[in-house]
Amino acid sequence: MAFGKGHHLSLVDGSAFIFRAYHALPPLTRKSDGLPVGAVSGFVNMIWKMIEDNRGPDAPTHAAVVFDKGSHTFRNEMYDLYKANREAMPEDLRPQIPLTREATRAFNLACLEQEGFEADDIIATLACKARDAGGRVTIVSSDKDLMQLVGDGVEMYDAMKNARIDREGVLEKFGVYPERVVDVQALAGDSVDNVPGAPGIGIKTAALLINEYGDLETLLERAEEIKQPKRRQVLIDHADQIRLSKKLVSLDCEMDLGYDLDTLEVKEPVADDLLAFLGQMEFRTITRRVAEKLGVEVPAVAETQPAASGGLPDDSADASLPGAPDLPFDAKNYTCVTTAAELQAWIDKAHATGWISVDTETTSLDEMKAELVGISLAVEAGHAAYVPLAHREEGGVGLFGSDELAPNQMPLPECLARLKPLLEDPAVLKINHNAKYDVKVLARYGIRMAPIDDTMLMSYALHAGLHNHGMDEVSERYLGHNPIAIKTLIGSGKAQRTFDAVKIDDAVTYASEDADVTLRLWQTFRPQLHVARVATVYETLERPLVAVLTDMEMAGVKVDKSVLSRMSNAFAQKMAQLEDEIYEAAGQKFNVGSPSQVGDILFEVKGLPGGKKGKTGKYSTPADVLEDLATEHALPGLILDYRQVQKLKSTYTDALQDHVNAETGRVHTSYSIAGANTGRLASTDPNLQNIPIRTEEGRRIREAFVATPGHTLVSLDYSQIELRILAHTADIPALKEAFREGQDIHAATASEMFSVPLDEMTPDIRRQAKAINFGVIYGISGWGLARNLRIPRDEAQAFIDRYFERFPGIRTYMDDTIAFAREHMHVRTLFGRRINTPEINAKGPTAGFARRAAINAPIQGTAADIIRRAMIRMPDAIDGLPAKMLLQVHDELLFEVEEGAADDLIAIAKRVMEGAAHPAVRLDVPLIVDAGRGANWALAH
DNA sequence: GTACTCACG
DNA sequence: GACGTACGTGAGTACG
CATH class of the missing domain: 1.10.150.20 (5' to 3' exonuclease, C-terminal subdomain)
Structure with a gap:
């Protein structure tokens, strides 16, 4: 039956609950690993008490716990400083936030949050819907911002004071009835949320004025009539600010939620799920209480001994961590999936658990060219499957195998059609190692894989500075298992084959193992993120970047080959000329490109001073040494000139042309998120973060990076x-x-x-x-x-x-x-x-x-974190503009935008970049972003 | 595969 | 007192 008369909706302000629990309770940590869980414990107890207190005829028929998501909401779009004076979240509270979501689900309660909106807006929208449908609503919160919703069957309940708040309660608090609360708030402002209001006017005066004039608009229109001169002037001077304040405090009752009230029907907790969660948190008392109430045997909460494995250097002297189950790797548990029914069984398993690890096998490391050969899947450690899709028949012509498909493979379109809903299902987490690769490959087959977790990025968040984060290395270190090397299947060097030439049996073992390893790494790293206090870093600075970079890399940047080609020819001529001059000055011919020969010529033949030998016993000839010599002699200067031209030609004008994608006519770099220890990105194949700019000659390379017709390039960079x-x-x-x-x-x-x-x-x-x-x-x-x-x-x-x-x-x-x-x-x-x-x-x-x-x-x-934050916010910020973010160069972002929209883009992107530290960090200095635009990258800079 | 050099922030 | 160093990257060439 649809929600309506006789139904009772309970909406819990979850975020407020968490903060109350955090501040009300002493810091409490999980015994086994030191994870802070005080707020989770308080939250769980509050929820449990609420459920217990609400049994009986008046019990809610529908319920949800509502959370804030992110700190950037549509209100920040209206007013930069909204909630800007909020203290950063305490470090030991952060890791507990996701756990309270898990707790909510463990209680079988709907857990609601929506990007860009505050919990209050979701509550407002649901409360209005429920009221309009004729039902009753209880908002469990004491937040005054929600008081505007009270009335017509909507009440608030303050769980701490055990008090209900109705229309009269609101009148008591604000001096007006709920429908005028926003007017009063608009005038009084709110220092906690940084809502400006009218300076010098508090709730009392505001209520007085509103009651006298009826409502805010009337008051502002008739402000001239106010007798007190100060008050009158304030209202006249700050009318705009007051109207803005009203918008800020007004809750959005018409959010697009994508679900309706019926989905919020109350369900009893599932004993197993709830007790599993409580056990995992190591809450003994509440576990016992819940078990008794639900009539199941009280499970023993493990007296967990700190696990011996998975040692991670941490703040605490002997931090050690629980790892994934120590299950041997066994290829017998890896299966080959060849039928739709078998594949469906795996899909069903993923829906049941809510997660699946996925790994794609392809013909190339270049995601823009890679063709899908097979997909491996795992849901449970130790078990995995491989779906071969495009392996070729063995023993064809020569080294290259056959063009015929090997038998017993699912047709690729059928497999993808079946997998697509799963891979795009927001309720099923896809676990990958280096997710960007798989996301990009699948994107070219029309699948937008999401949401994802990435064990490579988890390793990076935890272990940056200790080692690299490729799967083989990480598996060896944290699972104690050496996965099969790809080399053993496809060889290396000149004789390297592509994966579609690998025998299916071998591919099953190899690829399934990768999915298995990925799943186990996920199980290992997930709890460690909290212990090492990098869960927020992973969630806010690593994971969201995958989708952003995917779009940037796939967009690519247009490079005009003919410009490069012309420059290349000019450089070739210049090199030939310099070579002649060098031979002349040296008195003999030699390979100018060989540093060791250059060293011999300069320091032995010509007998110049200052020759230093490197560890290989050869003279070292770096630019600064040659520069010093160039003041006295001609030869070193010529060699430097030669080197510069040679560098420009080989690395840029020549190599770059080969990177222009034949289909798109653009260059698609690949950013490694987990490459640099400091959090910087690194660009490869080609590296577009070291295109010349410092010398005039090199800078001209940037003229080849162009905007498509009707568009312009916009470059924004942080100053200092x-x-x-x-x-x-x-x-x-x-x-x-x-x-x-x-x-x-x-x-x-x-x-x-x-x-x-x-x-x-x-x-x-x-x-x-x-x-x-x-x-x-x-x-x-x-x-x-x-x-x-x-x-x-x-x-x-x-x-x-x-x-x-x-x-x-x-x-x-x-x-x-x-x-x-x-x-x-x-x-x-x-x-x-x-x-x-x-x-x-x-x-x-x-x-x-x-x-x-x-x-x-x-x-x-x-600095790297700040530009990451800007990049992550950018897609939403420029949504609707005909603009694309193309490149990142550490402190610079490059965009391509339709000419008419360049000014809008600059204004918006600049604001996002300059405000990127907020609200997590409030810098004592302003961040300044300079902008430039032009038909090519040289002009845009 | 390693060393050297040089392009960028 | 000597040693040997600016931080972070990726790519092309020479050379063993």
């Missing part, structure tokens, strides 16, 4: 983001002030250091200060600065001493960071990203490297 982060993190008043004032930061540094007034600043002094500023970010050393500035070492050291003297906070930051790293074996970014520092306590030169890396990582990593 790392120095700003340093100023904030190390808390340097002078630097923060300079950034707030919009000063030239290097000039300001120079002025402070050398006591030179800004208007007397010379380029040379500024240059030296700039070098020091960068040096600080890199973990400065006298030697390094001396080398960079080409000054004596003692002079460089004197600069550094002076810098520390003028900005003592920098020294403190460096010392504190190193001390933290030595104690915890990791450092963190402002957003909690963890970068492990395994060599921080090493001896010898390694120690120096490790110290400098530890100083740099929080700065570089925080």
Whole structure:
């Protein structure tokens, strides 16, 4: 029967519950692994009490627990500063948030949240629907923002005070009845949510005014009539701000929810599910109570001994973790799926558990070209299946096998048709290792796989700095199992075959194992994310990036081959010319491309000074050495010119042409999310993060990166983001002030250091200060600065001493960071990203490297986190604009946009980037983004 | 496969 | 007191 008269809907404000539980209870941790669970415990007890108290004739027939999701809502679109003064969530509360969702589901209660909306909006929408249908509603919350909903069968219930709030209760609180509550709130504002309201007017005055004039609009229209001059002026001056405030406090009753009230019908908890969850949390008392009430035997909550395996260096001295079940790997449990019925059985299993690990086998590492050969699946550790789809017949012509399909394979379209609903089902989690690869391959077959979890990214969030995160390495380290190497199936080097030439039997063993390993890694890493306090990093900075980068990479950037080709020819000519000059100057022919031959010529034949040999016994000939020599001799300069042209030609004008995709006419790079230790992305095949810009000649390469007709490229980049982060993190008043004032930061540094007034600043002094500023970010050393500035070492050291003297906070930051790293074996970014520092306590030169890396990582990593946050928010922000985000270059984002929409795009993207730290972190310095646009990348910059 | 060099932030 | 270093990447070439 559809929801209506006689029905009673209970809506629980889950987020408020959590915060109350957190603050009401002492910190409590799970015994086995130290996971903070105090708020979860309080939450569970509150829910249980609510269920128990609500048995009887008045019991709700429908119920849901509603949560906030994310912190960025449509209200932030109206008003940047909405809730901007909120404190960041306490670190030990964060990991508990997802657990409260799990708790809700364990109680068999509907768990509701929606991106971009607050819990209050969902509650409002459901309450209005229920009321309109003739039912009763109880909102379990004491939040005053919800009071506007009271009346007509809607009541609030304050679970703490055990008090119901009806229309009269609202009148008591606000001085008006519910329908005028938003008017009062609009005037009074709200310091907690940072709603501005009218300055100097509180609830009392607001209610007085509203009661006198009837409603807010009338009041504002007739503001001139107000007798008190101050009050009158405030209302006239701030009318817009008051109207905005009203919008901010008004709840959205007409959200598009995608489900109706009937789905919220109350169901009894399933004893097994609930007790499993409570057991996992190691809650003994509530477990006993629940078990008794549900009439089942009280399960023993394990006196869990900290597990011996899975050791992870953590803040606590001897943190150790529960791992996945220690089940042997056995290929006997891997099966080959060849019929629809067999495949369906796996799909059913996935629906039953809510998750499935998936791995695709293809013909190429390039996702834009890879053709699907088969798919492996696993739902339970130790068991997996492989669905061969496009293996070719064995023993065809030569090395390449046959063109015929091998027998006993499902037709690819049929398999995909059956898998598509599962892979796109929002209720079933797809677990992958390096999900971006599989998402991209499947996207080309019309499947948008979501939601996903990625064990590679989990490993990265946990173990960045310790090792790489490829499946083989991670499996070996954390499962103690060496998976079959792909090389054994397809060979390597010239004789390498593609996966479709692999025998199906071998593919079953190999591919099933990968799905099995992935599932086991997921089981291993999932609980560790909380213990290492990187669950939020994983959820907010890693996982969401997969879809964003998928779209960017598939979009690609248009590259004009003919531009590159012309430049290539010009470079070839120039190289030939330089070669002649070099031979002439050297007095003999040699391979200019060979550093060892260059060394011999310069330091032996010509007898130039300063030749240093590397570990291979050859002379080293890096650019800075040659530059120094070039002041006295012609040859080194010519070699440098040659090298520059050769680099531009081979790496850029030539190689880049080969990367233009034949079908799209565009270049599709691939970003590795888990490549760089600090949180930066890395771009490969081709690397589009190192396209030349510093020299005029190299910069012209960027002219080949173009917009399609009718479009323009837009580049936005953060100005001095790392120095700003340093100023904030190390808390340097002078630097923060300079950034707030919009000063030239290097000039300001120079002025402070050398006591030179800004208007007397010379380029040379500024240059030296700039070098020091960068040096600080890199973990400065006298030697390094001396080398960079080409000054004596003692002079460089004197600069550094002076810098520390003028900005003592920098020294403190460096010392504190190193001390933290030595104690915890990791450092963190402002957003909690963890970068492990395994060599921080090493001896010898390694120690120096490790110290400098530890100083740099929080700065570089925080900048990386900020642009990640911007990228993740960008698709929603520019939704509706004819624009695409194409590339990321560490502090720059490149877009392609229809010409007419470029201004809108710049305005929006700039706002997203400049506000990207909020609300998680409130920086003491502004983030500034510069924008440029043009028909090609050189012009856009 | 490793070393060297050089492109970027 | 000597040592040997700026942080983070990827790619192309030479060479064993």
